[in-house]
Amino acid sequence: MPPRLAANTRAFSLLLTLSAAFAAPAQPASEPPSVAARVTAVAGGLDHPWSMAFLPDGGVLITERSGGLRLLRVPGGLSRPLAGVPKVAAQGQGGLLDVALSPDFAADRYVYLSYAESDGSKSGTAVGRGRLSADGAALEDFRVLFRQEPKLSSGLHYGSRLVFDRKGYLYISLGENNQRPTAQELGKLQGKVVRLKADGSVPPDNPFVGQAGARPEIWSYGHRNPQGMALNPWSGELWENEHGPRGGDEINLIRPGRNYGWPLATYGINYSGQPIPEAKGETLPGMEPPLYWWPRSPAISGMAFYDADRFPAWRNSVFIGALADQNLIRLTLDGDRVVAQERLLDDRKRRIRDVRQGPDGYVYVLTDASPGELLRVAPAESGG
Secondary structure, eight states: OOHHHHHHHHHHHHHHHHHHHHTSTTSOSSOOOEEOEEEEEEEEEESSEEEEEEOTTSOEEEEETTSOEEEEETTTEEOOOOBTOOOOOOSTTOSEEEEEEOTTHHHHOEEEEEEEEEOSSOEEEEEEEEEEOTTSSBEEEEEEEEEOSSOOBSSOOOEEEEEEOTTSOEEEEEOOTTOGGGGGOTTSOTTEEEEEOTTSOOOTTSTTTTOTTSOTTEEEEOOSEEEEEEEOTTTOOEEEEEEOSBSOEEEEEEOTTOBOOTTTBOSOBOTTSSOOTTOOBSSOTTSOOOSEEESSOOOEEEEEEEOOSSOGGGTTEEEEEETTTTEEEEEEEETTEEEEEEEEOGGGOOOEEEEEEOTTSOEEEEEOSSSEEEEEEEEGGGOO
């Protein structure tokens, strides 16, 4: 074959390969249009709020990355920071992070917190629980249940979301502390999703229990910085989203013992524009490909499925906060397949840190700012 024809053939083959990759069902073919929404500001004056949990009595617990846990009552407003909250390492991306209620909160009043904990030089994610006092002013008898070991973070990639499944097991998403190789090391708790009993003990059926050199808490591994996680209300399966590097933010369906690839398999590159040094490809044999991914990173965070009756047009959706893109992503689902994507709140230009379905059927989001806000969101045409 003449050299010029061979070169053209190779170029055409590469074009076909790239076209096929960008047409794959796992990721969007084009940027979706922004969609109007009806937004109501519920509370303001928050210091980089990170997460929220709705109480059965109508109150909302809100974490602030600087270390405050606040109770919002409507009417009534925001409380002072609750007493009894652990000291946090509020540096970089670290601080007070996720909050979740015990599945038996009505009986035990346990509130679970994840946060960055320092040993004096480095830090890592810790999780503990305390009982919400009857007057809502304090967490009583707070006790640490879990610590990420070893502590390797200088202020980056903590994760961390807390999710209880239908059997009462607690899942914790953990970042790799910006130490890429640790995500593949089963003797370390970086870049993992772990599964615990509600009291912090290890379930005997975890996939690596009894394996030499492996931490028994580990449920899955090969994660980068998972800042969104939620239980699918229709299937009961655990979904997780995580930050890629430059490109390659992804959604994963989390299953026991599976390897999700980072940093060996990734759709992203370094922020410098150079390849990830350890990367061997976008997907690799024996490693789980993402359910969905973005070629340009929105910088995804909180995650919530929508299964309420209030807004039928939003059913069978999952909402995801976008920090860099400063909007709220709604993905329409057909089973485990993403069939459409739209963006909301583009006009507000706010970093969305967390998103939850409220007990009233509205969607609630926290904006990552100081002052940050709690916003209530409804479809524009709903009049809600």
